[in-house]
Amino acid sequence: MAHNIQLVNTREMVAQGQQQWSPLQTYTLKQWLESQIQTAILLGEIPAANVPSRTLDAMEERLLWERVIEESLANDVMKDLFDSSGLASAAAEANALMQVWNIPPASLLVATQTTEETKQFLQWRRAFQKACSQAGWLESVRYFDWQIERLAKLELALPSTIDLAGFDRIDPQQQRLLDVLMARGVQVNIWQIKPEITPNPVQCKLDNRDAEYRAAVAWAVNALHDNPQARLAIVVPELAVLRERLASLLDDYLHPVSIEASHAEMPRLYDFSLGQPLSKQPVIAVALNLLRLCAGRHDVAQEQFSPLLLQRFWSADISEANARAKFDALLRHKLPQTINLRRIIHFAEQAKIVPELALCLRSASTFLDQLPLRNFPSVWSSLLLQFLKTLGWPGERGLSSHEFQSQQKFLELVEGLSRLDALLGKVTLATIVQWLAQRCVDEIFQPRSMGDPPLQILGMLEAVGSALDGLWVMGMNDHIWPPQPRPNPLLPAALQRSIGTPNADSQVQSEFAQAIHQRLLHSASQIVFSWSEKEADRMLRTSPLIAALPLITDLPLASTLAEQYLPEQGFEPDAIDDHIAPALTAGEYVHGGTGLLKAQAICPAWAYYQYRLGARKLESPVDGLDSATRGNLVHMVLQQFWQGRDSVVLQEMSVEQRLYAVDMAATAALTQFNQERDQALSAAFIALEQQRLVKLVDAWLMLELTRLAPFSVAACEKKVELDIEGIAIRLFIDRIDALEDGRLVIIDYKTGAKPDYKNWAESRITEPQLPIYAALALLGDEVAAVCFSRVKSEEHAFSGIAAEAEILPKVNDITHKVIRNIFDEASFPDWPAVLEHWRTSIRAIASEIKVGEAAVRFNDEEDLKYCEVLPLLRLPERELQFERANALLTDGTTNA
Template structure:
């Protein structure tokens, strides 16, 4: 036995902080050299002790396990055991094997660590689930013996026996730090140490006297987060050297929001890319899953690219193209963006890797630089991952594939990215150690297993030194007393935490030994112990809770009963965006006038340009004058626009050279033949203009749909009075006040008296002509046709033709009654077309001409303000992000608040 003091800690974080604190104290005392504090977690020390006993020959090699299962390995063995046990069950496919394995793994640990007795002594307590679990446990133990492996809880028992029976060197004194409760298994260990003459003490972490704590309530959790950050900012302003903590019971759910507001308030300069990884004054005790790190997410996507080579989701590959973490992400960035646009336009939502390669080579062949991406895609396409391999073999192939695909990119990686890559290497090494448990598996399962392992592996970039503000969960303990602590989320539904007994063990058996989560009494006692520790962690402590969670009313934790309210609370902090939106900090510049249209400048856009200008001038400016547009969303088959174009083509093929007389004269057989001919010709015409061929089975279904739709529409048109179809899909070029407008007239019918009916097909659910009576016409296409393109003719009616399977109707306005079924004449539509404004039919056409000219003149003058009647009108705006509506709304709210 040696005389060196050992500190065993509840968490690795606490052990690290104790070592840092010890070094800081030694330096403050003027020492130049000192022996580092021996602070380890309990498992770290026991593993080293057991290894030492093996090296000393105290434990025979045949008694030592080949492998001690880590959490992932143990879960896999449980999954395999349960799968084998359920193989003959007819409902096997309905079971959540991963969930059952997690519950069984926890139940086994409770029986080992907490001595939960679910066996023969208490058979009256056993449920069917418990009996099933005990069978699984026996099979699991048999599998462990067969593979010569050991789970962690069983290994702990073996380590206790090592301490009790073998003369391994032990320290004279052991201090325990941060243990809020000890399991019976740990108590057996400490008793064995004491029997060997080791003094087991508690390491002092807190203050001798409890703090005079206060409580404060806020509206919701977000307000709590903001208030806690504002409090920390005030503490640092008063004492720049202060050491603080924000304690959060539900840290995982609130981490992202807390991180954002902490950066906004304490480190606004971190918004700049060059400072993104700057050292922070704060640090989180809880990291994020390794799989969510952008660099690792791209690595997993590249691996999935091979296993899903014939069914790649285009959005996933678009994410790959936009990433800096593979191939020539910087030197070929512009061409990759072009490939993205071409891919969205030419390929479906699901594609295969050969299609990607062909398109990439095509873009490369057009004189643009894409050689490295093509090379890396060829390497990915050449990967042959058929058959089965052991995880170690797959791990080597995965590494080779990532290197061949240019991962992690061509730029130098940062410190945090380097640490993430190191963690990735460790994850690959862990995966390679699964050979014994998994045997040989296919590539798809290998990638899935690796992705799950990365999701379970928590990654936290290493902090520089010991940050002044620690953001931690309730179970974390500090290495030394702090200056102040804020504990948030103290609502009764979260703290004490609700009971959650393991479903595979009898609840009474769990309650009998006081196992974690077994009942409300155990949870209350545990929460009280944590609360007592927190009260001794700093001289100043604030507890906060929320009034609401959405619409749900909340109550404070019972542990706050009798605690005084805070008399001088801080106001919740504002985000950087909110601070910049304050009227006092803003300079208002009226910049809604863009450069006027210059002499000779061509502004094109057809009716869409005038529509956008009428709804929101900024929409028209960004979309049609600057050329901004949203990237297309790929679909398998046809999108709604393609279906509309196809319907137009079919209707054109049917009506060319026909009128109502021809339709009325057709019997059922003749009509069906004409329908079939129109559909065949329309589909063939449509397919000639497509970049990719549509599958035959898909075209067959589409033809059936079109025949049904066209038959329903023609049946509706049989009810019209006599007409002749004069024009179908006629191209028209107009000049409206110097603005070039190219149009396509869907259809123009001539009545027996020579007057014209202008028709525009619509297949959408919402069709309205109400704006035709307004000064800003948001549906200008038909008014342009009637007032300008057909100005030489006499217009009888202007209407939309709503062609849908569930509804067929005309929507519009007519000069005289009964011109079209269901369409009001001018005199019947006085609620919309007021008589004082529209006394007669020519005034309607003149109104359209005048309003359209005014809108065109707005475009020429450069009017580009963000103004609109309703945000709903912007539903199809392609450049909506450029309008910055959230910022605009926030500014208005701030201005209203300052005047209120």
């Protein structure tokens, strides 16, 4: 309010042609009273010895209440169930109500329906006041009364007139101050805004809250378009919650260029009266997260560290930005989900791609190791800043104006930690970081705005400084306005209702809302009150305060910046047929192996983005082993087992011999696997994993024992390099068995989802791995069967196709009716025809890759379930385009 009145005065001076003037003296009530008392102290009218040694701010008061409550509950067996922080906030509010509204403690004990909570609160209050008395402290509410008492006795000259602006309700404590002022001859006036034109308020009903945003923004934009000199305001009851949404919509219409980073802090035509918690400012959020990461000295989840790693404002955030993104991918790939600072440092030093980051983290770790376990907040205050400096905060780039302002406020809060020495004593680093973070949450930060924006976004309790040309008030639903009663739980509800304390009951809230409403009605000549008809599936009602106002409908709604560029808004985008990518050049290598051909068969754009451009989703780290790693271990154990063995050896083994052999294979596989890891698995984890592998593989071997055709294992994990239509393909065949007649059986182990071989008969083979092995990799050999081996608990099975029956259990040959349902006899008369189909189809897919076919084309969206570049395919936009095309076609047909 004070700021608004100063702006009004500034506009008046400019309109009068003034170039210099004394600023208008505007204060909050507390600011003005504090200035009078400080003047009296400096003049000696109030002896320094009579001044309280300290005034507790809101956080310090809450901290003292919390300490008192925790001491009171120290011996309670249920103490861990109490929310001491929440109780402290409720106690501080109850104490303030007693002081402001002159509620004597005795009245609480005789009041009707006095509860145990009230009795407990009074005990806490006595302990709180005792602690304050011993230290010479006063909480802000008692300090205000102390100032009033001093002011009544001073001979200090006071202004002849004081105007009160924005006081919708004067509480007893404020009235005590006004009584003192009037007793000393000060004329106290209630200042009100009255528009030059009689207001004509209306109400409007919108479908939902989103429509309310849009209607309010459209109203403001249109009003400023019609009259750029107009003075407007949008009043929002839940401004803290809705601030970002409103700002985004206003920027989309009034400042679309602000979407560019270089214009993010450009002057706006609007200004918010309410800022955001300091902790939400990016440069401060990074500082707090760095402190939390290192101060905790405990494990952290990668999903918490990853955003911090990629943030600016620390270490070499500009020069190593790309390298840090690569390092993040490495962390996800190599390390488990839960990591600690020391392991991050070790990995960064080993990776050698982020040397500055590694150096900063090492310096910070060394600094932490030298810190004492506990210290006073005043000591931690300087150490925190030194620690952040070792981490390179606030980064390489110079700070913008808003960032610099938030940094200065943060530095003030860090220095202010020294005030907590007497309250906290010696504490750990983690505790002081927790309290600093809480201070940053409580501290509302609003960057200094430039100029005098014509549009003000206000909270419901804020008053404007002058009559406006237009006012829009949002959220006029009955569950929002009047606000719901919220009596303090530590004071008797009946007592609060009887004296009319804030939030006591519906009547108090209604009277308060009515006072606000009357102020709003006298703030502008044109006023619109809006409300939402529904919220999700819940139907809403209008506030009774506006129920009698005329209702207007069909209001225009603002569109987001993206929506403004839709064809419906007149925007005509250029259509470019870009499904053909650059063709492969001679010698160009495309990685991916069979995965490349599979992706191309399912959706050419998938293959292009992932394998030619190298786009890849970030891995999701897990603690322990993920499913892919566990599958690889199964492959390793089977490879170890089959070395030097065939079906005859397997048949001759006793159960004990087989289990021993599998156990030895698992031991060898796990030993090799553990040696290749960045951090070895624990002995206990290895033992559990070995038990799992032995049980799983032995169960699989029992299925292998049912094979009728004798075989030998010709190769395991056989590496093959192919050239398919000029595309180099490198692949590994899990296993090749040789039958007695020399023919080969190709086996591919699967430990996950059930494999599908029905697509092998289609022109676009979406599971091409085994067909490539049979038709191209082993072109000079005679292949008798290709199959998947599903090595999975309780689901062990072979699935595939064979040249003849009984080569593998339950694997049918080409003539079987089940197979004929897939491979019809006309197209696939025999086994060679199947192999030829595979060669032809796979080469055709490879040719598509070679010429650059990269269209977003697929048969079933379900086939894209494992696509790593799904966002790049832009399927929702594609679907929307099809819907619009169909709609236009339908309209055209109808009109015809």
